[in-house]
Amino acid sequence: MPFSFSTAISGLRASSDALSTTGNNIANANTVAFKSSSISFADVFASASGTRINGAGGVIQFGNGVRTAATRTNFAQGNINESASATNAAIQGNGFFIVEDEAGFRAFTRAGDFVLNREGYLVTSGGHRVLGYMAVDGKIQPGTPLAPIKVPLGEIIPPAMTTRATLRANLDSSAPVGTVFHAPVQVFDSRGVAHTLDLTFTKQGNGQYDVTATLDGNAAQLSADGGAASNQVTFSFDSNGLLQFPTTSLAILPDQTKLDGATLPQIDLELYRQNPDGSQGPSNFTNYAGPSAVGSTDQNGFAAGSLNGISISTDSTGTIYGIFSNGQTRALAQFALASFNSQDGLRHLGNNLFGETPASGQPSIGPALTGGRGEVVGSALEQSNVDIATEFTELIIAQRAFQANSRVITTINQTLQDLMQII
Incomplete structure (x- = not known):
């Protein structure tokens, strides 16, 4: 009889985990680039009794409930919507933006709701600096090392003589x-x-x-x-x-x-x-x-010009251009993307960030449209991939399971009371 209680309690715990997972998905239905999670369960069996054998000679086993086996992140592509901000970007296809905090710890994100801080660095909503390849004299050279993307606010480009x-x-x-x-x-x-x-x-x-x-x-x-x-x-x-x-x-x-x-x-x-x-x-x-x-x-000549704004290229390469007052545009930087052998192995860090783990493998880093990495869409944001209809269905299933397990506990309790009255 005590096993009956633990079995029902394990069902309550599993149903509660399912409700938490579904509730978290629903809560983040409007979070930029949020990836929904799903939960899976595994049964639990008590040790077999060597003295209890069925007619076919098999060992009789009794189930001891359920446990949460795993939670998995759904990395399916979210819808991409236009954004009014020139600093926003979305990834269409495989890959993650690379960011780092002030201590140099790297993380990965699909959320491209970036802004410029007062120093001109492109940062996430949580303050992490976005990494990429900086241009030199308007050109991005192959083999350029990763560095925080910085927009040279107030920069003046010198004039060019007409030849x-x-x-x-x-x-x-x-x-x-x-x-x-x-x-x-x-x-x-x-x-x-x-x-x-x-x-x-x-x-x-x-x-x-x-x-x-x-x-x-x-x-x-x-x-x-x-x-x-x-x-x-x-x-x-x-x-x-x-x-x-x-x-x-x-x-x-x-x-x-x-x-x-x-x-x-x-x-x-x-x-x-x-x-x-x-x-x-x-x-x-x-x-x-x-x-x-x-x-x-x-x-081919032009006057001196100051930086007026930035734009992200329309060729899907993720190149960031500076727009100057003299009508010139010049490459400033390019986003770097990271891909993983097993993105299911990434761990959630919060703030739309993921962290590398031994299960995910080390990131493969490079520009967009190379090495199987996707494309970068400028002035756009990837939306959450949460399907509200599906989540409500899962919510009802988890709620029914919780109610059923609580009913089991009520029934066991009533049975124990009846047994005590017999005694």
Whole structure:
């Protein structure tokens, strides 16, 4: 009879564990990247009595209740929802973000609700620093060691001088001789000061144009196909309206004395597009019967700029870019992801963190989209994978089991009372 009590009590304990597990899942239904847990049980048997044998010669055994065998974490992918924060990130597929505390203890998380602290470090809601690969001069080199991701708040990138420019334009072949057309493009000197480079095309005849250049109204020299510099060159177009001369290049040489101490030695105007195989493609200047107009301009210089914000790349690699006031973007860092041979072996640390154990094995660390690791989605958060309908079903089952075991105890108690009355 005492075994009957212990059997029922073990059932109460197991049902209570099940209620706790289900209750914890329901409580975290809205926790970012929470992974639900499930519980499994094992039966318990009393030692066999060697004197009690059934008719077939088998040992008679009596069950001694139930025990909690294991709890398992469900690492199924949660839904990914957009976030208004540029510092938030989600993992689609396999992997964990890597974080560490001030003492250097590493942990792993799927929750990407990161923020920037006052020092510019990317941290979790609990203050752990997020680890990744820091960029040097806007590039992330292979083999870069893991380090806390830090956004250089207040950073100013230096200006870049214009050395190359592209200008796509059409010169009206039907315009009369003497027609003048201006094609301006903005360029930057060594101090980041903007200047207006103006190319002037004067029609001399069919397919023939004299070209001069000025920088902020000051005359600049030109050199076609590497020839001697002069104040003027002639553009020639063939009968199909395509550029015939210059055949390769046009260099523009500004007057250095007009730049107030800055420098802008030579600007190479790209006259032709480049084919995918690297060969010279069609010309950027045409001579068709249509309005003279500039279709587009481009150049590689820019002014100095300060950091205005950050964004996470859309190519799923988890690269963090800085957005600067001069319109430039520059790679700052890249998230590192960790994967495990057995993620079921990870232990819960609280605060959406997991810890490495001998059962999980050591983490394999690398960028997203490598080594079987998933992709990083910027400005997004992974939601909890708790299924409320399933949890309520489990809740009812655990509640019924608890009630049934408590009824067993009531019945045993009544039986004992009846036995005492017989005595």
